Each structure stands twice: as C-alpha cells, then as structure tokens.
Amino acid sequence: MAQFVKKDDDRDEEAEYSPFLGIEKGAVLQEARVFNDPQLDSRRCSQVITKLLYLLNQGETFTKVEATEVFFAVTKLFQSKDIGLRRMVYLMIKELSPSSDEVIIVTSSLMKDMNSKTDVYRANAIRVLCRITDGTLLTQIERYLKQAIVDKNPVVASAALVSGIHLLQTNPEIVKRWSNEVQEAVQSRAALVQFHALALLHQIRQNDRLAVSKLVTSLTRGTVRSPLAQCLLIRYTSQVIRESSMNNQSGERPFYDFLEGCLRHKAEMVIFEAARAITELNGVTSRELTPAITVLQLFLSSSKPVLRFAAVRTLNKVAMTHPMAVTNCNIDMESLISDQNRSIATLAITTLLKTGNESGVDRLMKQITNFMSDIADEFKIVVVDAIRSLCLKFPLKYRTLMNFLSNILREEGGFEYKKAIVDSIVILIRDIPDAKESGLLHLCEFIEDCEFTYLSTQILHFLGVEGPKTSDPSKYIRATLYLNTLGGDGSVIETDKDVKEFLFGSLDIPLVNLETSLKNYEPTEEPFDISSVPKEVKSQPLAEKKAAGKKSTALGAPPASLTSAVDTYEKLLSSIPEFSTFGQLFKSSAPVELTEAETEYAVNVVKHIFDRHVVFQYNCTNTIPEQLLENVVVVVDASEAEEFAELATKPLKALPYDTPGQTFVAFEKPEGVPAVGRFSNVLKFIVKEVDPSTGEAEDDGVEDEYQLEDSEIVAADYMLKVRVSNFRNAWESLGPDFERVDEYGLGPRESLSEAVNAVINLLGMQPCEGTEVVAANSRSHACLLSGVYIGNVKVLVRLSFGVDSAKEVAMKLAVRSEDESVSDAIHEIVAN
Secondary structure, three states: OOOEEEEOOOOOOEEEEOOOOOOOHHHHHHHHHHHHOOOOOHHHHHHHHHHHHHHHHOOOOOOHHHHHHHHHHHHHHHHOOOHHHHHHHHHHHHHHOOOHHHHHHHHHHHHHHHOOOOHHHHHHHHHHHHHHOOHHHHHHHHHHHHHHHOOOOHHHHHHHHHHHHHHOOOOHHHHHOOHHHHHHHHOOOOHHHHHHHHHHHHHHHOOOHHHHHHHHHHHHHOOOOOHHHHHHHHHHHHHHHHHHHHHOOOOOOOOHHHHHHHOOOOOHHHHHHHHHHHHOOOOOOHHHHHHHHHHHHHHOOOOOHHHHHHHHHHHHHHHHHOHHHHHHHHHHHHHHHHOOOHHHHHHHHHHHHHHOOHHHHHHHHHHHHHHHOOOOHHHHHHHHHHHHHHHHHOHHHHHHHHHHHHHHHOOOOOHHHHHHHHHHHHHHHHHOHHHHHHHHHHHHHHHOOOOOHHHHHHHHHHHHHHHHHOOOHHHHHHHHHHHHHHOOOOOOOOOOHHHHHHHHOOOOOOHHHHHHHHHHOOOOOOOOOHHHOOOOOOOOOHHHHHHHOOOOOOOOOOOOOHHHHHHHHHHHHHOOHHHOOOOOOOEEOOOEEOOOOOOOEEEEEEEEEOOOEEEEEEEEEEOOOOEEEEEEEEEEEEEEOOOOEEEEEEOEEEEOEOOOEEEEEEEEOOOOOOOOEEEEEEEEEEEEEEOOOOOOEOOOOEEEEEEOOOEEEOHHHHEEEOOOOOHHHHHHHHOOOOOEEEEEEEEEOOOHHHHHHHHHHHHOOEEOOOOOOOOOOOOEEEEEEEEEEOOOEEEEEEEEEEEOOOOEEEEEEEEEEOOHHHHHHHHHHHHO
8 A cells, every 4th residue: 555745834844654554453353343334334444445455465464264254244345336345345355365165155246246237347356256266167257258358348358358367377278268359359449458468369379489470470460559569569579580580591581661660650659669679689780770770869859758768778788789870879868968867867978988989088078077976886887887998999098088087986985886996997907008007006096095995905916916017116015015925816825924914913002102103213224123112102191181171081092003902901900909810801992971071070981891701990080170079989780781790899099170080890790601781870979179279178078979871781892893804815714614694684774874884883893895885775785894702703794785665674694703602692693
C-alpha cells in the first residue's frame, strides 16, 4: 500500500504520514467480524480489507486457522451489491490463496460473476478464478475463458488473455488449445487486447522457430494497430533476424524494410523501439544505421526527458562500435551537457568523448570541468574512463587531459573514484611516452594529501619503478627507497623483521620531540641519530594550559604519539603502589567529559584497560578562586556493571584553584573477558573557603558532593586501532583457519554512511584504505577494518553493507584473527 506525505502549514517541514501506522494483526482480525453483520457497511468492510491487504503485503503471515476464518468471512460479502467492495473481495481472495477444499466454496460465486452482465465483475472473476484454480477446475471453465478471449469488452478480453499468460506456466496443454481464439484477438481493434493477445500467441509458439517466423511474416505484412503490440512485434522480428543470420550466408537481411518502415510510425515508442533494434543488429552497416541515427538525433531535442535519455543512451552504445556514425549528433549532444537530468548529461559527455575530434577536445574539457562537481562518484568514474580512452585516441592532447585528471584528483571523492583517476594516469604514463614526466609529478603531488593508504601504497610502488627511468630521478628517492625496502614487488619481506618495523612499526618517541630535534640538527659528517631524541613528554606550561581553556588538565589529553601516550600513562600508573601489580597496560582511552562547560568543577575520565583490571583516572580542575578542595574522591556505583568489583581508590589530597589533579578508582574484572557496564559517578570532597587577599584557606571545611555524568566500559575499549599498509596481504597472511562469517540485519537507518560509522564505532577498529567513506546515494558498500584485541591478538574485518528501498540495512561480517575465540567475540559484539 502506498504511504502518504502529509504537509503541514509550514511548507519547509514535511513529515511522513501513513494511515496504517501502528495497526496490529490481532486488532484487524477482530475488526474483520464486521463481515458477519446482518446489515453490511460496505465502506467499513472495504477499510478492513484494505488493512488486511496492507498486513499481507508487509510480510505479515496468517496462521491456517486465521486465514480460513478470514476467507469464509470474506465470501459472505458476495451478497453485497457494492461494486467497490466486490473488487476488494476479489483482491482479498487472490491474496489469501485458499486451499483446494476452500476453493470449491467460492467457485460458484466466481462463476456466477464470470457470467454476470457487469463487465467489471466478469473481468475480475476471471483473474481470480485463474489464480486459485487447479487443472481439474480449469477444464470445467475452459469454455467460458475461450469466449472471454473474443469478448467485445476489451477489459474482459484482456483479463482472459493475461490469465492465459499466467496459466501457460502451470497448464500449458490447456492454454495451447486456445490458439484460434488468441489468433482472432490479435486482430482486435482494442490496443491493449491486441498487445496481450500477441504476447500470449508468441509464448504459445516460442519453442517452434518456424511457427514464430510465420507469425512475424504474417503480422509484418498486415496492420498492427496497437503501438504496444507493434513494439512487441519489432522485438520478435529482431529475434527472427538474429536466428536467420546464423543460417543465411547470402548477406541479405530479412525484415529490415519492416524495421525501417517503423521509423516513420506516429507513435514515439514504436519509432524508438525500431531505431534501437536496427542499432543492435549483428554486423549492422553504416548505411543501415543512418535512418535510425537520424530519428534518435531528433529525440535528443525532445521536450520529454525520457525520450532524451533513451536516445542518448542508445547513441552511447552505438558510439562504442560505430563512432563515426554518431558524429552528426555531436552538436545536439553538447547542448545536453547542461541538462537538468544528470544521467542524460553524463551519457552525453561520455558519448562526445568517444565521438569527438581532436580539435574539439579543449572546448569539451572546459564544458566538463563545470559539470563534474554536480554529479555522484559513480557517474564521475564513467567520465574518467571515457577521458582515458580519448587520450589514448588523441595522444597529442595528453597535456590537456592529464591536467584535467590531475585537477579532479585533488577534489573530494571516494576511494573507487580516486582509484579510477590514478589507474587512468598510470595507463597514460605507460602508453604515451611524452606523458610520463607530467603524470609522475601529478601522482607525487597527490600522494602528499592522499587519505587512502592502499592507494598511496600502489602509487609509491609505481613511482619506485618508473621514477628512476625519468630525466630527473632524484625526485623519486622516497618512492625508490620504499620499493627497495619492500623487496621490489610491493610485498613485505616476511623474514626481515627490521624492514617491517621500519615501515609499519609504531614510533616510540613523541613526534613533537622528533620535529624539534630535526629542526635543531646541523648537518655534519655524523648522521642524524634518532636514538638521541628524548622520549619524555615535556609538560605543558601553565600559560599554554590556560590559553587552551579551563578544562585542560595534566594528562587530560593524549600526547602527540599514541605510543608515547601509553608509555606515559603506564609510568604514572606503575608509580602508584595500589596499581603497580596490574601488569602491562593494554590501552588508554581519550578523555571523556563528565561535566558541562563553564561549571564549578571540570572533570573528565580516562579509562585504562589491563588484562584483569580497569582503572578510571578522573582529571579534576577547580574553577572557583575562593575555594580549596581537599580529600577529593569519586564514588563509583557499579550496580549496572555486574562483572566488575571495586578494588582500590586513590584520593587527591588537595585541589587548589586552576591546578589540575587526578584521583583514581580501580576495578577487577574476569581475565581476558571484554566485560562491559555503566558506572555512575559522584565527586566528593571537603571544601574550604580561601581568603582572596592572603590566599590562605580556612582551617575548617564542609563536606560536599557534585553529581557527574555516567561513564561506560564498552566493547570498543578492548580494541586498539592499528593501521595495516596492505590489507589484502595482511588478510591472506592471517589465513582462513580462524575466519568467522555471518550476516546481520541492522534495521532502518538514515543512510548507509550512518550504518557504516555505527559499526566502526561499535568495534573500535581502524578503517583501512579509506573504506570508511561511503559514496553518495550508494546502495552497497564494503569496509575494511584492522585492530589489535586485548591480549595483543591481531584482528581484521571485512564488512559488506546493502540497503533496500525501505532503508533497511543488511550486513555481512567476515572476521579473521590469530585466535578462534577472538573471531567469535567480534561476532558476539555485533550480535548483542
């Protein structure tokens, strides 16, 4: 059933509204009792049937008992004389698909309607009977169906013919006996009857090649009035031409004159069907193509978008094999570049790129430049492929076309689009020697800002091979080093651990310190020694902290390098006796704010994850100058985190104004288990007033508390984001031994992009090769993720998403890891 849009008085806001919103099967079945009322309310009965049909079409299933009760209740509505209600009854009987025992009950009523004087009753009764009947009953009503096929009323005749098309699948022998009546219906003056009759007659004879040929021969000489039937005849004629060309060695093409004659038909659909049929003929010549191209050229300037689209799409296909035949249409197609329909504009551009001459390339590129920003990535890829073909066709124009590709490479776009551009540039470099220098430089410029790791790797590999062959090989030292380090073919040398560490290992020094050391280094005979870079993170000056805002706290944000952050936190925690026995720190989260901005006290929490423990580090700042806080602790309620047991608390002795401090709470959890839970937090302290003139605090204080936001331990806290340079190699190296694959329904989502981001955030893994970016209006997407699970287990994930018209998202999840239980755990995270 159609959903409706209800518009409010404010036209800027539209809300979807459905009259069936919230209806339930049980309530509707109760309403169906109205069918048994002695005085039938036709309007109310129609409304109830509408609800029942809606439920059935939404996938609701009725039990055998429910379906039987509804069926018998509906049959009682045959006593009503209301035409609208009777049509609803027909629909309901068709949808319920009654059993053979139940069909007998309703057959008499339907046969009565089939012989009724009301044509609407007759047509619908025929459709329903043929839908629910079996072979035995069909023989009993066959005589009525034959009469209906040649009935004077076109609605009745069409109903019988369409029913015959359906019955041909289940009872072909019976339907084939209707050939004479169907042949007579082909001569009907009613357009729809002639169309349905021709379709049925062809299906009856489709396995007899000679019979089909005779049918086409007779009809092409006669007069088929219906444009729809004429389109069918053109398709059947094309089929006969294809089959006869296999056996005909004389070169003569039968029925071509008929197809050419159809180009002068008064109906546009017939003209287009004939033109398309001619362009798709095997071995079609330029002379045969000319009349078809002429009519398609006229359609290019039509006011109807559907005709413009049909014509340009057909011409686009012709241009692949006969580009010269389409050149006369170029002027008309140039006007379509600015067409409001982007599909038409894209087809026009790609056709022009196939048919254009060398002198018109520059003008065409200027027109395309303005067009590219208005279309989706899937259309852009088509244009890029066409530009590559054009450049190979006119190699002297490589500079213009290469500059165009370079410019669009720097614009926004998804992975597949950028990959298509890079692939095109690589092909042009290899096939056009003069384009090598400029092409390689364009790739070098792009790689500095490339957000797709996989693409960067492929470009570097290509530069490492091609760069040394240029006139200035020094520009490609970086790529050559990379390539040689990888072993020459882009794959990491498995035996050389130093190489892997050099390329993909974590940097155990802060990037800020490395940058400072490099700036201070003066070139001498001694090379730069990376071991001389200090590993300690310098504390931030108080002035800088204040400039950054009042919530900046010591260790409140991770340092520049992820590795140095973990090291710094680990040193801090190991210095506290209560936590020194917890072992190696696996992960520290980013700070999570527990207070709103501009409040009396600023508190955020960092979650430290160990194998058997979790430590909450509460970073606190007192923003009130007239107060000193003492004995500061956070009281944590773990009633919603059953697997956690509080182990120790480390209070903060004093918290003066604008001097950050930390208090800690540690919990024990099951070893190696990714336990999750919610924790409520209350900040408790003794507050003492401070004399502004002396800065001294009073001796006596008052106990006080401050409610904080809840904190959570989630599944993503047990996963480290670790990037892999080549996902495919990493996936293959893990092997399929511990691979787990399953499919999940994610329910309705605002967009495919929202679903992808939700799963990435849920798992807490690192997207690879830019696959977190979803193309606009995409109906499917693949995403690659990598990470290290608690216990230092490597994990790789492949996600495949799909969305239907109702915005319901389905997902296929494939996991590979070094441990079977970890692969299972990832699936459990998604399933729960």
